[in-house]
Amino acid sequence: MFHRKKSLWLFLLPGLIGLMIFYVIPFFGGIYFSMTDGTINNQLVGIVNYKELWQNEVFQLGLKNTLELSLLCAPTIFVLSFVLSAMLRSLKDKSLSFRNILVLPYLMPTSALLLIWLLLFDYGGVINRIVSSMGLKRVLWLESAALRVPIVLMYVWKNVGFSVVIFSAALQAIPEAYYEFASLEGANPLQKELKITLPQILPTAFLVFVLAWVNAFKIFKEIYFIGGAYPHDAVYTLQHFMNNKFAALDYQDVTAAAYSFAVIVLVLFGVLYMSRAVRTNDV
Numbered sequence: 001m002f003h004r005k006k007s008l009w010l011f012l013l014p015g016l017i018g019l020m021i022f023y024v025i026p027f028f029g030g031i032y033f034s035m036t037d038g039t040i041n042n043q044l045v046g047i048v049n050y051k052e053l054w055q056n057e058v059f060q061l062g063l064k065n066t067l068e069l070s071l072l073c074a075p076t077i078f079v080l081s082f083v084l085s086a087m088l089r090s091l092k093d094k095s096l097s098f099r100n101i102l103v104l105p106y107l108m109p110t111s112a113l114l115l116i117w118l119l120l121f122d123y124g125g126v127i128n129r130i131v132s133s134m135g136l137k138r139v140l141w142l143e144s145a146a147l148r149v150p151i152v153l154m155y156v157w158k159n160v161g162f163s164v165v166i167f168s169a170a171l172q173a174i175p176e177a178y179y180e181f182a183s184l185e186g187a188n189p190l191q192k193e194l195k196i197t198l199p200q201i202l203p204t205a206f207l208v209f210v211l212a213w214v215n216a217f218k219i220f221k222e223i224y225f226i227g228g229a230y231p232h233d234a235v236y237t238l239q240h241f242m243n244n245k246f247a248a249l250d251y252q253d254v255t256a257a258a259y260s261f262a263v264i265v266l267v268l269f270g271v272l273y274m275s276r277a278v279r280t281n282d283v
Contacts, residue, residue: 073159084160114154
């Protein structure tokens with residue numbers, strides 16, 4: 001048995017070497033770069049770069065917008081996907097076509113979705129035509145702070161289908177006898193969802209929320225495609241800041257921003273996991 005285990009390392013070695021070269025070494029190398037002065041001598045300056053970074057107003061703007069957009073997208077995807085999956089469960093076998101429609105945007109290329117959104121939210125597009133028909137002024141959706149609206153809507157539309165699939169799998173595992181017994185006791189549909197469905201799918205719900213929040217941090221490419229490297233201040237994200245710093249070869253600010261954001265994300269998810277653990281113990 002011992003020799004068999006030793007032989008497994010021969011098969012794992014190529015993957016481990018690649019992991020070391022492309023992930024582990026760059027990770028620690030980035031920490032080193034974030035603490036250097038960026039000169040030809042590359043001298044260590046400690047946390048000076050981090051102090052200057054957190055005093056940078058552009059970094060503060062990007063971080064604030066990134067967190068705000070994630071807090072808009074993640075809860076919306078979570079609630080909407082749960083409601084849709086609960087509705088599809090009631091359709092049973094007839095829900096297959098609706099599931100496919102919901103997942104389709106997730107499988108489509110982002111560029112194709114963006115082209116559709118550009119046509120919809122253009123100044124002379126469908127949305128502004130509807131707005132003007134209601135007697136209201138047209139909105140510069142793609143060139144003002146209102147860009148947040150189409151970005152959030154598109155991101156929710158694209159990612160909600162994946163969360164619906166996860167929720168649907170969890171809902172199918174709940175025995176129908178629970179709902180039948182609740183009906184006999186006189187429970188209404190809302191009570192069934194709150195007292196039966198949510199407690200039964202709590203681990204899955206936590207997973208969906210975490211995935212929705214992680215995906216919400218990837219909203220940069222949609223904004224970049226529409227607004228470019230320097231969009232409106234309302235949608236200027238932390239990824240814009242790092243992308244522009246990388247283009248200027250300012251690796252110290254790029255790495256310092258990346259590790260600062262990583263620490264923030266780890267803290268936020270740590271709080272989520274702790275709250276889940278407390279919730280599980282209470283149950």
